[in-house]
Amino acid sequence: MAAVIEASERISQVHIEGLALMKIVKHCHESLPHMVSGSLLGLEVSGGILEVTHAFPFPDSRAAAGSAAAVSDTMEGDQDGHEYQIEMMRMLREVNVDNNCVGWYQSMYLGIYSTSSLLENQLSYQTDLSPNAVVILYDPMQTTHGKLALKCYRLTEECIRLKENEENAFIDPRKIFEEVPVKLTNPGLVKALLMDVADGVHDDSSNLQLFEKEHNTNRLGSSTVKTTFDRLDLSTNPYLEKHLEFLCGWVDDLAVEQQKMQFYARQLHRDKHRRKDSSAGDAWASSDAPRRMESLLITNQIRSYCEQMNQFTSEGIEKVYLMSGMQKKD
Amino acid sequence: MPQQSPALLFDTTTTTTVFVHPLVLLHILDHHRRRPAGSARVIGTLLGRFDDSGVLVEVTNAFAVPHAERGDEVAIGKDFNKTLWALLQQNSSKQQREVIVGWYSSSPLLSDTSSLIHDFYSTETEDGNPVHLVVDCRLTEENAVTMRAFHSTPILVQGETLGNLFHELPLSLRSNEPEAICVSEMIKSMNDNNETTEREKPPLQISMEQLYELLETACTYVDAVVDGTTPPDTEKGRHIADALATVPRMRPDAMDKLFHESLQDLLMVTYLSNLTQTQIAIAEKLNATLDLQ
Structure with a gap:
């Protein structure tokens, strides 16, 4: 990665430009069902703001291998990807794009983000590139019904310290990742265009309307209005089913991890009677001890999942009451 | 142009x-x-x-x-x-x-x-x-x-x-749909900059208000046609009739059943997720004590 800028202050907000967002969205959607990743370009500006102005995808060398559920592991194609990145950034510099890598993005499947591959990847970004590197997660599956599912995360200092010292210690699962608020910004010209779109300037030509009718296509003007009505969609069951399914999976995984821990703890306990000298702390630090980070990540994932479900169900309940109210009036 | x-x-x-x-x-x-x-x-x-x-x-x-x-x-x-x-x-x-x-x-x-x-x-x-x-x-x-x-x-x-x-x-x-969402999101964030003082309404409320507005427009149009102030337009009339036809007609008891069923489903899921959260919290506490041994 080309320029490493020494961070003056810790960033507190991420401003993403429409162009970068659209590029991420396009890449993630077109590669479905594969989960993909890419690089973010931008600048750190004063006031603790990280501006993301451009994004480009990583080459999809492992497209065939990754299944839908498995969040792709970018570390694998790293060697190939690194050259690609440098080449890409060199090209983009020629056309005056911000030539500074500020992080990476990845597509997320139904809110799954707390995985060890993401952790390792983000760790390498935050230690090698810049402490202010972030990962932007975009969920192509959840981005429906007028809602944009975009999240920005980074590792906490506590977590980085833990990983760097290779400690196998406990950390509050809530404090592994921290979310950075994301804000959409746009340069003046793009704002002008958006204003036109909002006013419906770009969808007035009459011969196109005929064409639309024949081909049954969406125009931008009409569909921007439509997104607000998509929220009224009543079908919640497929989502809930999927969510419960995943939750079951995570709980099972957690149980397996806990069992490993328990087994190891019991073994330690037995050994303690034989060898009095070694302390428990050393034993947990040894390389064959089960990694505690695994279970902590799963815990974190389950928590965020539950929150997501709660939010979803409360919306669903609102809608159900709304529907019954409307029907009774008739 | x-x-x-x-x-x-x-x-x-x-x-x-x-x-x-x-x-x-x-x-x-x-x-x-x-x-x-x-x-x-x-x-x-x-x-x-x-x-x-x-x-x-x-x-x-x-x-x-x-x-x-x-x-x-x-x-x-x-x-x-x-x-x-x-x-x-x-x-x-x-x-x-x-x-x-x-x-x-x-x-x-x-x-x-x-x-x-x-x-x-x-x-x-x-x-x-x-x-x-x-x-x-x-x-x-x-x-x-x-x-x-x-x-x-x-x-x-x-x-x-x-x-x-x-x-x-x-x-x-x-x-396509995601792009439209992005664009409307961008338009929204742009408007937020101009009027930061206005408190964000719940999205559902906004949607409902817009729906009511549209219904209101349709009603005034129909009233105007009935009164004879506006010349009738068959195409518009057909569109309105189509829209009305999409409202499902249901018997009250069937409606009640549907309502309770979906409500129960949702409550059940909420219950499950709360239960999981509690369990996780306990597991976390236990996990934290492991260090202290």
Whole structure:
């Protein structure tokens, strides 16, 4: 990665430009069902703001291998990807794009983000590139019904310290990742265009309307209005089913991890009677001890999942009451 | 924008309609903003898909190409174009392979250099008929960002090419669902900047209010027609009737059953997730004590 800028202050907000967002969205959607990743370009500006102005995808060398559920592991194609990145950034510099890598993005499947591959990847970004590197997660599956599912995360200092010292210690699962608020910004010209779109300037030509009718296509003007009505969609069951399914999976995984821990703890306990000298702390630090980070990540994932479900169900309940109210009036 | 009749222009060739995705426009505007000092316009390559029937070109992506103009001469970064295109091709999936469909420029003028660049892109596209997209960034015409698409045909006089004739093509913005969501999200965030004081209403409320507004409009229209103040329009009437027909008619008891069932489902899920959360919290506490042993 080309320029490493020494961070003056810790960033507190991420401003993403429409162009970068659209590029991420396009890449993630077109590669479905594969989960993909890419690089973010931008600048750190004063006031603790990280501006993301451009994004480009990583080459999809492992497209065939990754299944839908498995969040792709970018570390694998790293060697190939690194050259690609440098080449890409060199090209983009020629056309005056911000030539500074500020992080990476990845597509997320139904809110799954707390995985060890993401952790390792983000760790390498935050230690090698810049402490202010972030990962932007975009969920192509959840981005429906007028809602944009975009999240920005980074590792906490506590977590980085833990990983760097290779400690196998406990950390509050809530404090592994921290979310950075994301804000959409746009340069003046793009704002002008958006204003036109909002006013419906770009969808007035009459011969196109005929064409639309024949081909049954969406125009931008009409569909921007439509997104607000998509929220009224009543079908919640497929989502809930999927969510419960995943939750079951995570709980099972957690149980397996806990069992490993328990087994190891019991073994330690037995050994303690034989060898009095070694302390428990050393034993947990040894390389064959089960990694505690695994279970902590799963815990974190389950928590965020539950929150997501709660939010979803409360919306669903609102809608159900709304529907019954409307029907009774008739 | 002058509206030429399609019949006048396209009686000899098939009419091609150009669909542009918002990403492309954002890219062009961004590129224009980052143009080198002193240059009036920027150019770049448009990527997309041709429809099989040839009546439709969809522009889904674009990338910038450096170029320099001096008087009648123009230099295009041909190698740049080739390399970047090869790089981009590496990560596009097989089924949605994009091809070069044409080029864009951010200046409103079709100059001599335009036809030179167009000639270059004729060799780059498969069928040798690239689309030229012009986005006017000066904001003078109609006080808006205007865009036009062109095809060109060479003017042949006794087998010699004298120049290019640019035809304007019908052009429309098109966005798929995620793009539309992004755009509406961007419009929203832009409005938020202007009026930060206004508290954010729950999204559901906004949707319902808009729905009521639309119903209100329909009601006033129908009332006006019934009163005889507005002449009736059969097409509008049909649309209203269609909309009314989509409201499902249900018996109250069936409705009640449905209501309770979905409510119970939702409550059950909430209960399960709360239960899990509690369990997780306990597990966490236990886990934390492991260190203290």
